[in-house]
Amino acid sequence: MTLMNNTVLITGGSSGIGFKLAEILVKNNNQVIICGRSEEKLKKSKGLIPELHIIQCDLSTKEGCLQLSEQIKKDFSSCNILINNAAVVHKNNFYTDISAIEKSELEINTNLMAPIYLSKLLMPIISKNENAKIINITSGLAYLPRAVYPIYNATKAALHSFTQVLRMQLSNTNIDIIEVMFPAVDTPWHNGNTPKIAISADAAVNEMLVKLSKNQKEIRIGKVNLLYKLYRIAPKFALKKLNALS
């Protein structure tokens, strides 16, 4: 499977991994649409890559997901690939943080509910087109949690589980269900505190595209493969090791 001649919607393509994907995919595909909350970031992205189509929306709300899907139906009915990439993270202490519940809701709505809702809304359009795919972006933390992210890990574990079920339920349809699990990647996500082990967005996205071209459905990037193996052989040791990383 090669990502060529498609109409691709990348949620959260105005930064980091999504932007890098957009930059590469725009070269060989018919249309690449990105979205995000910040109009400024979207305009900056379009300034750098004029071929991009941009849609401002807030996917943490049901209305935002609906608005995006309506616009896709209206203006991009050839859309055949949805990449659920947009996400947020909070590093906090669930016990002491007085806004822990608001932060949790934002993470659950953006990272889990939006991919679920967008899949439901866009499957009827995507399935009408050839080479139909939903690609969910998760993380190695779908297997094992890092203690500094009380809710983020859980959203990715839930998205991993949902993706597995969707793949089974849609096995008799023309929609491919793919998951890409990233390790730490050097993007604005880390707010200037990028972990030492982080790989570049370029390396992460190139590995993703190579593995997609080999038709892999559950794609583990970089050290996520090692984490996966360690988690299966020695889960307690793996959890300790993961949480000892700086």
Ligand SMILES: NC(=O)c1ccc[n+]([C@@H]2O[C@H](COP(=O)([O-])OP(=O)(O)OC[C@H]3O[C@@H](n4cnc5c(N)ncnc54)[C@H](OP(=O)(O)O)[C@@H]3O)[C@@H](O)[C@H]2O)c1
């Ligand atoms: N970077 C890493 O170390 C790492 C590791 C594993 C997995 N991942 C996963 O990779 C994906 C991309 O991460 P990244 O590192 O590229 O992050 P990033 O640079 O922070 O980009 C996140 C994107 O999501 C958008 N976004 C956030 N909330 C949104 C909302 N409510 N509605 C619409 N768009 C929204 C942001 O735009 P606005 O802020 O303008 O809305 C931005 O375009 C995420 O799913 C993340 O979980 C990242």
